[in-house]
Amino acid sequence: DVKVTQSSRYLVKRTGEKVFLECVQDMDHENMFWYRQDPGLGLRLIYFSYDVKMKEKGDIPEGYSVSREKKERFSLILESASTNQTSMYLCASSLASGGSQPQHFGDGTRLSIL
Amino acid sequence: ILNVEQSPQSLHVQEGDSTNFTCSFPSSNFYALHWYRWETAKSPEALFVMTLNGDEKKKGRISATLNTKEGYSYLYIKGSQPEDSATYLCAPYEGTNAGKSTFGDGTTLTVKP
Numbered sequence: 001d002v003k004v005t006q007s008s009r010y011l012v013k014r015t016g017e018k019v020f021l022e023c024v025q026d027m028d029h030e031n032m033f034w035y036r037q038d039p040g041l042g043l044r045l046i047y048f049s050y051d052v053k054m055k056e057k058g059d060i061p062e063g064y065s066v067s068r069e070k071k072e073r074f075s076l077i078l079e080s081a082s083t084n085q086t087s088m089y090l091c092a093s094s095l096a097s098g099g100s101q102p103q104h105f106g107d108g109t110r111l112s113i114l
Numbered sequence: 115i116l117n118v119e120q121s122p123q124s125l126h127v128q129e130g131d132s133t134n135f136t137c138s139f140p141s142s143n144f145y146a147l148h149w150y151r152w153e154t155a156k157s158p159e160a161l162f163v164m165t166l167n168g169d170e171k172k173k174g175r176i177s178a179t180l181n182t183k184e185g186y187s188y189l190y191i192k193g194s195q196p197e198d199s200a201t202y203l204c205a206p207y208e209g210t211n212a213g214k215s216t217f218g219d220g221t222t223l224t225v226k227p
Contacts (some may be wrong), residue, residue, distance in 0.1 A: 033214070044217075090158075100165060103158075107129070107157050
């Protein structure tokens with residue numbers, strides 16, 4: 001069965017800290033995505049990657065960076081955490097099929113920045 | 115960014131009621147549309163992938179239709195049950211950028227017993 005694993009369900013960090021959110025998939029998917037979800041705003045794409053070491057900015061990349069050194073792992077980095085980055089973060093992956101394959105999601109990380 | 119609209123934003127129905135919601139998207143450059151169900155405390159799960167104008171997909175009591183010429187898709191739930199309570203997301207895909215879709219804000223359905 002398909003599995004996308006996010007490293008933490010809940011995380012509390014302080015303003016100014018560098019924060020790493022990790023995501024691992026076991027399906028050999030080419031595409032991986034990071035989203036944030038805030039009340040009333042749906043899923044907003046932060047970054048995505050279509051291959052190892054390849055990345056593209058999504059709709060709200062400011063304040064974030066990503067790393068994809070291995071196919072199965074996609075990391076989201078908050079360079080200097082701020083309170084407005086308190087949110088639910090979701091990782092997803094999909095096959096490189098030009099959009100006809102659905103995304104598979106992790107359980108999410110609820111991040112609080114104090 | 116694609117302009118994707120879902121309506122209504124929320125819906126409260128009684129158990130046994132049938133219901134439907136709408137996803138509207140730009141009809142130009144359409145390639146595929148995905149529907150997801152997102153239950154509280156779980157991760158979104160894929161319901162349907164739709165690609166052809168006039169497509170109709172069904173999974174149990176849930177079905178969906180697609181009109182690519184006018185840019186909308188309907189999701190229907192027949193005889194709603196409390197376990198259908200969830201947020202339903204649609205995500206059209208334009209055929210560019212390696213599978214990157216734009217998600218609508220979702221319709222949150224609450225089914226009262």
